[in-house]
Amino acid sequence: MAGSGTAHLRDDALLRVENLVVEFGVKGTGQKVRAVSNISFDVADGETLGLVGESGCGKSTTGKAVMQLPPPTGGTVRFDGVDLTALKGEELRRMRPKLQMIFQDPISSLNPRRTISQIVAEPLKIWNRGDAAAQQAKVNEVLTAVGVDAEAAGVRRPHEFSGGQCQRISIARAVVTDPKLIICDEPVSALDVSVQAQVLNLLEDMKARYGLTMIFIAHDLAVVKNISDRVAVMYLGKMCEVGTPDQLFGECAHPYTRALISAIPHPDPERETTHEWRLEGDLPSPLDPPSGCRFRTRCPNAQEMCATVEPQMTEVGHAGSGHFVACHYPLVETAVTVG
Amino acid sequence: MSHDVLEPDDGVLDASTGGVLLEVDDLSVHFDTPRGVVRAVDGLSFRLRRGKTLGIVGESGSGKSVTSKAIMGLLPRSGRTQTGSIRYEGRELNGLDAAGYRELWGTEMSMVFQDPMTSLNPVMKIGAQITESLRLNLGMDRQTAKETAIGLLRAVRIPAPEKRFGEYPGQLSGGMRQRVVIAVALACGPKLLFADEPTTALDVTVQAQILDLLDDQQRERFMAMVLVTHDLGVVAGRADEIAVMYAGRIVEHATTRSLFTNLAMPYTEALLNSIPKLENPSHTRLDAIGGSPPNLVAPPPGCAFAPRCPYAQDRCREERPELTEVPGDPGHLVACFYPVNESSVAVRAGGGA
Numbered sequence: 088m089a090g091s092g093t094a095h096l097r098d099d100a101l102l103r104v105e106n107l108v109v110e111f112g113v114k115g116t117g118q119k120v121r122a123v124s125n126i127s128f129d130v131a132d133g134e135t136l137g138l139v140g141e142s143g144c145g146k147s148t149t150g151k152a153v154m155q156l157p158p159p160t161g162g163t164v165r166f167d168g169v170d171l172t173a174l175k176g177e178e179l180r181r182m183r184p185k186l187q188m189i190f191q192d193p194i195s196s197l198n199p200r201r202t203i204s205q206i207v208a209e210p211l212k213i214w215n216r217g218d219a220a221a222q223q224a225k226v227n228e229v230l231t232a233v234g235v236d237a238e239a240a241g242v243r244r245p246h247e248f249s250g251g252q253c254q255r256i257s258i259a260r261a262v263v264t265d266p267k268l269i270i271c272d273e274p275v276s277a278l279d280v281s282v283q284a285q286v287l288n289l290l291e292d293m294k295a296r297y298g299l300t301m302i303f304i305a306h307d308l309a310v311v312k313n314i315s316d317r318v319a320v321m322y323l324g325k326m327c328e329v330g331t332p333d334q335l336f337g338e339c340a341h342p343y344t345r346a347l348i349s350a351i352p353h354p355d356p357e358r359e360t361t362h363e364w365r366l367e368g369d370l371p372s373p374l375d376p377p378s379g380c381r382f383r384t385r386c387p388n389a390q391e392m393c394a395t396v397e398p399q400m401t402e403v404g405h406a407g408s409g410h411f412v413a414c415h416y417p418l419v420e421t422a423v424t425v426g
Numbered sequence: 427m428s429h430d431v432l433e434p435d436d437g438v439l440d441a442s443t444g445g446v447l448l449e450v451d452d453l454s455v456h457f458d459t460p461r462g463v464v465r466a467v468d469g470l471s472f473r474l475r476r477g478k479t480l481g482i483v484g485e486s487g488s489g490k491s492v493t494s495k496a497i498m499g500l501l502p503r504s505g506r507t508q509t510g511s512i513r514y515e516g517r518e519l520n521g522l523d524a525a526g527y528r529e530l531w532g533t534e535m536s537m538v539f540q541d542p543m544t545s546l547n548p549v550m551k552i553g554a555q556i557t558e559s560l561r562l563n564l565g566m567d568r569q570t571a572k573e574t575a576i577g578l579l580r581a582v583r584i585p586a587p588e589k590r591f592g593e594y595p596g597q598l599s600g601g602m603r604q605r606v607v608i609a610v611a612l613a614c615g616p617k618l619l620f621a622d623e624p625t626t627a628l629d630v631t632v633q634a635q636i637l638d639l640l641d642d643q644q645r646e647r648f649m650a651m652v653l654v655t656h657d658l659g660v661v662a663g664r665a666d667e668i669a670v671m672y673a674g675r676i677v678e679h680a681t682t683r684s685l686f687t688n689l690a691m692p693y694t695e696a697l698l699n700s701i702p703k704l705e706n707p708s709h710t711r712l713d714a715i716g717g718s719p720p721n722l723v724a725p726p727p728g729c730a731f732a733p734r735c736p737y738a739q740d741r742c743r744e745e746r747p748e749l750t751e752v753p754g755d756p757g758h759l760v761a762c763f764y765p766v767n768e769s770s771v772a773v774r775a776g777g778g779a
Contacts, residue, residue: 141629141630141631141632142600142629249718250486251718279485279486279656280485280656280657280697280700280701281485281696281697281700281714281715282485282714282718283700284700284701284702284712284713284714284715285714285715285716287702287712287714288711288712288714291709291711306629306630307630307702308630308704309701309702309703309704310702312702312704312708313702313706313708313709313710313712314708314709315708316708331708332707332708333707333708336704346631347630347631348704350630350631350633350634351630351659351704352633352634352637352657352659352660352662352663353659353662353663353704354658354659354662354686354698354701355662355686356662356663356682356683356686357683357686358662358663365631365634365635365638366631366634366635367635368585369599369601369602369632370599
C-alpha cells in the first residue's frame with residue numbers, strides 16, 4: 088500500500104493535493120524521515136474529508152502541510168485554483184484567512200492571558216476587518232453561534248472554561264475570518280463522549296451555517312464515519328484507500344482498513360470479537376520503511392509481489408464508484424475500465 | 427511459564443470471605459480546596475470477587491480514578507478526608523499508612539496507569555524497572571530476577587525481550603511501553619490489578635492488543651481487575667460487572683449482560699446514545715447530553731443528573747435516589763426514581779404531552 092498515483096482525484100475539487108511529500112531531517116544523523124511520502128487527495132467544495140490512521144502515519148503532518156506549516160518538501164497544494172506551494176511571504180499570508188485550523192487540545196491552543204473576546208477578535212484585528220464596533224458584533228455573532236454566551240464569557244479567560252467550551256471557542260476563532268476550508272486535527276479526542284457529541288454536532292451546524300469545507304483528522308473511525316462525506320485511510324506516510332464512509336465501512340477493500348475497523352471496541356457485550364484481523368506489532372520505522380507496499384510486514388494477505396512493487400491507487404467496485412484502493416490483492420474486486 | 431513463584435494462589439475460595447477479594451463500603455473521599463470541599467467520591471459501595479473484572483465507567487470528574495487511587499492508597503494525605511471502609515481479603519485498608527501499603531503494593535495489588543510515557547522512569551533501563559520490585563518484594567537474586575523479568579517481557583509479548591531488557595523507555599513505542607508497564611504491574615503476581623484508562627493514550631489497533639493481553643494475563647493468573655475507563659465499548663467485551671459513576675456516586679451497577687440488555691439509568695442510556703455508531707449512516711445527528719457535569723463543591727440537592735436528565739421530575743430535583751434493585755433483575759442496582767424501561771415510558775409519554 089504504498090499507495091501512490093493520482094487516479095482517484097476529481098477535476099472540480101476545492102482543494103487538490105498532488106504527490107505531497109514532507110521530509111524532516113533527523114538531528115545529528117544527516118538522515119531524513121519521509122513523514123508523508125507522495126500522497127494525493129482532494130476535497131470538493133462543501134465536503135468533509137475524514138483522514139484516519141494510527142499515530143505516526145502522517146495524518147497531522149498532511150494537515151499542516153496543506154496549511155503550509157511548514158511548506159511541504161514536494162508536491163502541489165491547489166486551493167481554489169491557486170497553488171499554495173508556489174506562494175511566498177505576503178501572497179501566502181493573504182490566503183491564510185481562508186484556511187483555518189482547530190487543534191486537539193483546546194485549552195493549550197488558547198492564550199491563557201487573553202480574554203475570550205480578545206482571542207476571537209484577534210484574527211479580525213490582524214486583517215483590519217471593520218471598525219471596533221463591527222469587530223465586536225462579529226465576535227458576538229460567532230460566539231453565540233457556537234453556543235457560548237458572548238456577554239458573560241467575553242471578559243473571562245480560557246482557564247475558566249471546560250475543555251468542551253474551550254473547543255467551542257477555538258471553533259469560533261476559526262470561523263471568524265469566514266474561511267473556506269477548516270482543518271480539524273483530532274478536535275474531539277481530548278473530550279468526554281458526551282461533550283464529544285456536542286462538539287461534533289456543532290461542527291456540522293457550523294459547516295452548514297458558514298458553508299465550510301473540512302478536513303477532519305482523527306483516529307476514531309466511528310467519529311470519522313459520522314462526520315465525513317469521504318474518508319481517506321493513511322498508513323506510514325502513504326494513502327491506502329479512499330471512498331465514501333459507506334464504501335469503506337461496508338465493503339472496505341484494503342486489508343489495513345479491515346484491520347482498523349475490526350479493532351474498534353463495540354458497546355455491545357454480545358458481539359463476538361474476531362481475532363482474524365487483529366494486527367500484531369507496531370508501525371515500522373518511517374526512517375526505514377518496508378519496500379513495495381509499506382503495510383506488507385503486518386498484512387495477513389501479503390504475497391511476494393507486495394515486497395517488490397508499490398501498489399497504485401486503483402478503482403474498485405464498479406467503474407465510477409469513486410472507491411479507490413492501493414493494494415495488489417484488494418478485498419473487493421477492481422473495477423473493469425471500459426474502453 | 428517457568429517462574430513458579432509468580433503463580434497466584436490456586437484460587438481456592440476463602441470460606442471466610444466467600445470469594446470476595448475486595449469490599450468497599452460507603453467510601454467517601456473529600457478534598458479541601460480554596461473553592462470549598464470537593465466531594466470527589468461520595469458513599470461508594472461495591473464488592474469484587476477473585477478473578478473477576480469490574481468495569482468502572484464515567485466521564486472526567488466522575489470520581490472513577492479517585493476511587494481506584496483511594497483503594498490503592500495513592501492519594502495525597504493533605505487536604506483529604508476519607509471515610510468508609512475498604513476491606514481487602516477481610517483486612518481494613520482505610521487509614522493504613524504508607525508502610526502498611528508497601529506490603530501490599532506489587533504483591534497484592536498493583537496499577538497500570540493511563541499514560542505509558544510518564545509512568546516509567548525515563549532514565550532507568552526497562553529491565554531494572556521490573557527487577558527492582560522482584561528483588562525488593564520477593565528477595566530474588568540478580569540472576570533469577572533477570573530471568574524472571576525476561577519471562578515477563580515475553581509474557582506481555584515484547585519481541586526480543588533479552589535485547590529490550592537493557593533498553594530505555596524512550597527507545598520503545600507507546601504500545602510497547604504500555605506492555606512494559608503491565609509487566610511491571612504483574613511482576614510480583616498481584617491478586618488485584620487496577621487498570622486506569624490503560625488504552626486511552628493508544629491507537630485503536632494497539633488498544634485491542636493491550637486489552638487482549640490484559641484478558642489473557644488475568645485469566646492465566648486468576649487475578650481480579652478493576653478496569654477504569656470512559657469508553658463503554660472498552661468494558662462491554664471485557665468486564666463481568668460494570669459500575670457507572672456520575673458525580674462521585676455509582677448510579678448503576680449490574681452484570682455486563684444485564685446492563686446492556688436491561689439498561690435502567692437515564693445517564694447510562696444518554697452515555698450510550700452519545701457515542702457515534704458505525705451502524706448508523708454518516709451525518710446522523712448525535713444525541714449529545716446537554717449541559718455539563720455538576721459542580722462537586724455544591725452538588726444539586728436531588729439526583730446529580732437531574733439537571734441534564736430528559737425524564738427528570740420534581741421529585742428528582744428535591745430528593746436523592748439511593749441505589750436500589752431493579753424489579754425482576756436481581757443484582758442490577760440503579761439510583762433513579764424513574765428508571766428507563768418501565769416507568770419512564772409512562773413518564774415520557776406523560777411528560778411529552
